[in-house]
Amino acid sequence: MPWQPKDLMDTKREFVELALREGANRRELCRRFGIGPKAGYALLARYAAEGQAGLMARSRRPQLSPSRTVPAMEELVTRLREQHPSWGGRKISRRLRDLGHAQVPPPSTVTAILHRHGLISPQASLAAQHWQRFEHESPNALWQIDFKGDFATEQARCYPLTLLDDHSRFSLALQACPRVAASAVQPHLAQVFQRYGLPMRINADNGAPWGSPRLAGHGLSELSVWLIRLGIRVSHSAPYHPQTNGKIERFHRSLKAEVLAGRSFADLQQAQTAFERWRGIYNQERPHDALDMQTPAKRYQPSLTSYPQTLPPIEYAVGDTVALVKWNGEVHFKGNKLRVSSALLKLPIAFRPDPEADGCYDVFFCHHRFMRLDLNTLTQA
Secondary structure: OOOOOOOHHHHHHHHHHHHOOOOOOHHHHHHHOOOOHHHHHHHHHHHHHHHHHHHOOOOOOOOOOOOOOHHHHHHHHHHHHHHOOOOOHHHHHHHHHHOOOOOOOOHHHHHHHHHHOOOOOHHHHHHOOOOOOOOOOOOOOOEEEEEOOOEEOOOOEEEEEEEEEOOOOOEEEEEEEOOOOHHHHHHHHHHHHHHHOOOOEEEEOOOOOOOOOOOHHHOOOHHHHHHHHOOOEEEEOOOOOHHHHHHHHHHHHHHHHHHHOOOOOOOHHHHHHHHHHHHHHHHHOOOEHHHOOEOHHHHOOOOOOOOOOOOOOOOOOOOOEEEEOOHHHEEEEOOEEEEOOHHHOOOEEEEEEOOOOOOEEEEEEOOEEEEEEEOOOOEEO
């Protein structure tokens, strides 16, 4: 199957970045990107021989000879800043080195150039902050997912769906959705899983379509039931604490500053085109402060767990009491009618006794514990 024309350069660059990671399964990557092994290996060979030029008909890589003057370098700095108005001295300095320029000034000098040309406002200087963030040790240990609010296009409202790898800050998805619903999210997640494999855990907030905060244990939603059946652990941010998903909140700030601010779109497709272009820049060009000025693509590699063609069977441990969920999310256990989640309709759940507390049970769906039951008081928690 040939390369797809849509967003071709970013797709090729992403394929090469991932295929060159240590231990990468290149044939599996070819399958996930929808190309034959012959085409994939041919692209890697051209890249090894020609670098970026091997990915394009004509190289767009800027050239700089050793005889270039300081004014010429200043022009490169200001031009890059005009292309990316939110980039500071460190990002611009690193990006110019990544592009192969010689005698690139250090970040402090680049910042001085920007000030000299009036490209950094006093407000921007005051807003610059340094943060210390926790991150997971490896890619795909945790993905963060959310919607970046919503905005109006000329034809409909747009709900940007964002998905970020915690370790690498790699943007796995940036999709212009027409609504906030499982039916709008699940097909895009399936495409992400097909390309990058499955994460160990996904963290979301408490709103639709991720969960049902009115129910105990963040009540299971249709989307979370599907994720759990895939073997993914699902967690939720603490209510009213968006900083739990801090990295994706920071991603949203960059998205707003570099794509959305001061712009309008005719429709969802035009918004998606802008999203795809910026996602390629964010993943493969934009140096990241929290990654020692590496790009997210340099730190990301696909999951070794592939997306299954069919959902695996639901199995429970010996000693569990298994019950089938009926209409309205009701289930019967030891003569009691309990309410769980309508998303579990016609699916089996398990009541697992607590050996340390008589009459107490942990309630599971697959590997996910979503409720605790105390028959002594008939309380659900």
